[in-house]
Amino acid sequence: MTFSELDIEQDIVDALASKGIIEPFPIQTQTIPLALAGQDIIGQAKTGTGKTFGFGLPIIQRLGPDPAPGVKALVVVPTRELAVQVTEDLELATMNRPTKIVSIYGGKAYEGQIAQLKAGAQIVVGTPGRLLDLAGQHLLDLSNIEEMVLDEADKMLDLGFLPDIEKLFSQTPAGRHTMLFSATMPGIIVALARRFMSKPIHIRATDPDEGLTQANIEHLIYRVHPMDKDEVISRILQAEGRGKTVIFTRTKRSAAKIVEELNDRGFNAAAVHGDLNQDQRERAMAAFKAGKKDILIATDVAARGIDVDDVTHVINHTIPEDDKAYLHRVGRTGRAGKTGIAVTFVDWDDLHKWALINRALEFGRPEPVETYSSSPHLFAELGIPEGTKGRLKPSSIEPAARQPRERSGDRSSERSGERSGDRPPRNRNRSRGEGSSPEARPSGEENVASATGVHDGTGSQHRDGNSAPRRRNRTRRRAAAPE
Template sequence: MNNTTKEETVELHQTHLSDVKFADLPLLPELKSAITEMGFEFCTPIQAKTLPISLEGRDIAGQAQTGTGKTAAFLLAAFQHLIKHPKPNKNKRNQSQVRFVILAPTRELAIQIAKDAEKLSKNTELKIALAYGGTGYDQQQKAIEAGVDVLIGTPGRIIDYWKKKVFSLHECQGLVLDEADRMLDLGFIQDIRFLLRRLPDPGKRLSMMFSATLSHRVMELSYEHMNQPEKLEIKAEAVNTKKIAQYVYYPSNDEKIPLLIGLIQKLKPERAIVFVNTKRNAETIDDYLRGNDIQAVLISGDVRQNKRQSLLKEFAAGKHQVLIATDVAARGLHIDDVSHVFNYDLPQIAEDYVHRIGRTARAGASGEAHSFACEDTAFYLPEIEEYIGMSIEMASVTAELLADDLKPRKRITRDRVPQRPNNNGNKPGQKHSGKPRNGGGYKGKNPRNKSGNQSANKTANKSDNKPKAS
């Protein structure tokens, strides 16, 4: 197979849409009618560039970020391919023959893709199914066993069902890898390769890959498992940042929470997202915002899946003013009218900065991004500014911006996923016996006390336990 790719760099228009109409594309009538019913007339730039290629059955490796319309681009191509190539007869083993697989890095993104898929396929006979971890194992399995054309989900759960022979990939006609860079960052490379090696040869299927960046790792994957893909680079940074007023503050760690609350109280955003690098920081912020009469909601992997979806719906409906999230938890979320983004922690990866601030100023709207370059994350800023091609305006941390007399809410319970006891652990209700585990702490010592002095540990334990700002 020739691994040469055709490269094309595309600069985005000043507006969110291109001048290409869906009506002018060679789409089947049932797909055009669904698009019309959804109120879409013009393509986004990524749709305008990819659809003419993918509708001809050619593979694509496209660089596009969340919010650019890439989901509709690959769904329309996949559906048209399946309709033009009718489902073969069931095999003798009577397994469900999945015809198209769409892989996503997170449950939230998989769910969002499935929602869009249902809308775009409403005038067809195609059957859509979801497969993702955290909930609904038996229900998802039954849906797949009933027969499915398009299977959307996360790699781990899909592999699990394949190993149980819930479905077969022998007749699979296509594959989509959405947010391929994020899947690699999350360590899914082995799972992805496992599935790709069980699909028909690249020349016998339609393959599409989308990624925020077409890094060497991403393109290496396309070289191995795609058929001479067209490489389309859509420079999304210009659109994602041009209408966003960006500011960077240099607070001390102790000033971060007072500054965040002060900015929220001053700016009064109708809907804002606060990004953090750790779940621990997310929980601390959640406690302080709620404790100071700011309606906030936290999403993380520790919250039960059904509760998580409920909270996201409430935020989208305007019930909560602030959403607190890590990059992974927020990936794939489609929430309109977010006016402000706060980077409580600067991201370690420059491209994640663009992902974050791109949550505001969607569909051509304007927005604001306020970033905290604190003692722990300030050294990420030069790489971010180099990546976006501009210097971020510096804003002063003044006394007027720092909220005072802050109190965290008293935490009672959280909707956490129950932890399963390991094989060597005690069962629920069973007392522990034997040697103490780790001496009751990190090797029996306070991990913050590098000297290991026990008296210092005792003194530290008796010190003021007031919550820190970060």
């Protein structure tokens, strides 16, 4: 089936074809006809199966080939990275139309976003906080919304955005066309849909026999010592057929440390985490998508915004918090029908977490295999060439570490040179106290004493040549006895 057979207009079909997008995915095949007819939809499909075009193409087409200025469609997403990704997809689909799209999210200056709204953007893609901020300042008018989409609704629930979502719904017309898309569907999300949607149809674009995890992803679970993780990762990054790779870690400090370590080893890595400002995060994502960087280290905040089809490996440097986080992380690979490999490191202290994830996802692997950077099964399972080491270049840190020892050696040679007669030996015997006298010192030292004022115990001078301060005699007065 093609997009034309789904009644998508030709200019949109041509725009997609220019990027090699010809055949729709199952979630698109099932949702597009219903969405074009104005049916409210709850779309559920695994991440990376094309949900963005599943709701994006219908709202673009329903707005018309030349929509009037003003916000008519609202797409709400949980993270900044996902806002950028969805905007890029919609801009691709509208490249042959005058329809304007604006991203609204925090971390960026207000002025550019406000200018795009005033210029008449018809589709807004944004995060809840910044959307409510601009709406509260009467800079974003939601009263004319005709199309509304909640993307990754379960992540919004995890991030505590549910009250903000309810406020956004309350500011839009009751007769709007609403679609809700998510990889998982907790009960609270279903209740939200019942409150704000009109007779929604629940579509699950999954194979009943597929299981909870994607069949085109190979899952490898290793118990790795923390001190050996960098070496193991470095060898995995040299596996045959390894393309773009995403490494997930729990903390932003760990992400910064890993990217520094990998770059020092000669790999081409970038990072996305909370200590970077929005411009830095966007530049890192752009470099990764363009292939200038083939390794991306990220915390979970960026997991939903990494929509790159050619990611071959996902490495969990630290174990995810639960099975849902695991699915969202590993879902960065195996996208668009391609295969992928997901490697998860389990620390000794996190075995209980893995037990819960293993049970929830029905892996049947309660005990991760103990693995080291030299383990034969690591090389065999990941296709790492025999003899591979963990460095592509010598460390740039090592010479700096050796520098102090070289300097100390230089000083020792200088001292040996002094003792050999190059310089006269210094007299280190310093006489202090009242028993010393100028006559007891060498003549040269006497001159130094008189010139610099070295205190010899018999005068009132100090080493700086100034007179010593006078001592104050303190007499203690006894308190008078009470009468």
